[in-house]
Amino acid sequence: MERGNASYFEGFILMGFSDRPHLELTLFVVVLTFYLLTLLGNLTIVLLSALDSRLHTPMYFFLANLSFLDMCFTTGSIPQMLYNLWGPDKTISFMGCAIQLYFVLALGGVECVLLAVMAYDRYAAVCRPLHYTVIMHPRLCGQLASAAWLSGFGNSLIMAPQTLMLPRCGHRRVDHFLCEMPALIGMACVDTMTLEALAFALAIFIILAPLILILISYAYIVQAVLRIQSAAGRKKAFNTCSSHLIVVSLFYGTIIYMYLQPANTYSQDQGKFLTLFYTIVTPSVNPLIYTLRNKDVKEAMKKVLGKGAIPRRWTYTPLFTW
Template identity: 45%
Template sequence: MGSTDQNTSQRNQTILVEFILIGFSDFPNLQGFLFGLFLVMYAVILVGNSLILVITKIDPSLQMPMYFFLGNFSFLEICYVSVTIPRLLADLYRQNRSISFLACAIQMYVFLVLGVTECFMLTVMAYDRYVAICKPLLYPLLMNKKLCIQLAGGCWVSGIPVHIGFTYSVFSLPFCGRNWLDHFFCDIPPVLTLLCGNTFLIEMMIYVIALLVVTIPFMLILGSYVKIISAILKLHSTTGRAKAFSTCSSHLMVVALFFGSGTITYLRPKSSHAAERDKFLSLFYTIVTPMFNPMIYCLRNKDVTVALKKFLLKCIVL
């Protein structure tokens, strides 16, 4: 009997060649509405971040390290959302939610790599603000063009080797034959629920990686802002304090949104995971936060607002 069960299990593991993304099929009457909503949100993300990317490249007043990193961050956001939203829109439109085993692994890998890049990019942006406010006289020397390019490049490539090993470890484990992923993309929590046997090692890897790419960067950002706020409060000029707070507050809001939602998703105990809650929480950090980021930077940063108005006026005149 034990031998028969083992053979059945092995058979189930070998025939698993695709997954079915359940997504939001629990709400059949809302499929059209959700498609329209997510399409509009995706368009807002693409347009908003593209505008910031363009103005940071062409506007002379924004040729500073802060806006160089902001341009990188905007391009990163476009890449980040494009890993999940087009697939979600296609699933809602055609009602065919199958995704191949390889495509699922690639989607998870690229999503995780870009997530790491975002963590590090936000950390570098905090460091830039720290140098600008706490060491203003040394700022041009410390944040030179070569270093900025190296820091941005390091952010983009740092997650590549880490998640090759992690993704391979997840998808090389046996699956139990069930191929229904109760999610709208191949994220870690729903994929882990389909794995057979003990997933303790994978869960430990998640916590170790999270410590390295989430907790440590977040603590560095926090430390930077403790010093930044202390330095701002010592400024005698009210205008100087207001400008410094406005440039830093936008970054702090983005940090809080991104790290807050990511931490709740990946670092809470496995027993507290619920499919519906995970899906809606994932919507927050994959769609909602990237949509608000351009708005936050435009509303909270006067230099970006002015540059954007100039660019739009130029486009209208042309």
């Protein structure tokens, strides 16, 4: 980092939606509402997964990881956004920006890999039902979850410092409401082609590779579902996979647009609203998507609220018995 770079000493100014001051109060209320819903919904899933033994299955283990991830992701960016929307102060310290960038990149990468892990779990449940409990044993589940978390944080450990060290010739204004990589790269006063190439290469492993694994898993799942004779069996298979597919579509639709295009074609206005979508909307609707028609979760909530049951061990329940 150059000593003449003012951002190192004075931090950054997050412009956010300051060019639309009439929207800031409305956005503050909307963002705060979605943030509270995110915390409530995802915390409920984490607690239910821990308190009810019927939810001690790989599917809910990974879902609890996803819920915890969403809480961390929103908490790493939403409070600063609310502070900037509430008043005239739009500043963030250099260290605050660095921490925010690191965790936004890391947790986004974790979610990419975790969604692929969840797709593999659905593949094992639908395509290998008789061997499901043997394949998805607790040790493997722990290893897959650990691999997701380590890969996301490892990717951020490479990209975040490279992005922050770019010379900005004293420019401090970030045309965004959080410290996100495309916006920070766009501020640089040097050629960023090498860094963009590195980001694209890593994105292939963190974004595209998990997406390809998800598509392959669902290709096998579709083949298995088509072979099911009973309509009830096909409906059950569809219900257990449809929620995951919706979340994948919402998440990857925005992430691919944000990170797999050249910086010179990046639209800040579109980027802001897309970031707003996957920062506050997607994490808040994930619990609804996964639990709206989920009888196990509804019964677990009634049991925990009514009896306060505490589980004693990890148990498995076969998802399919055809």
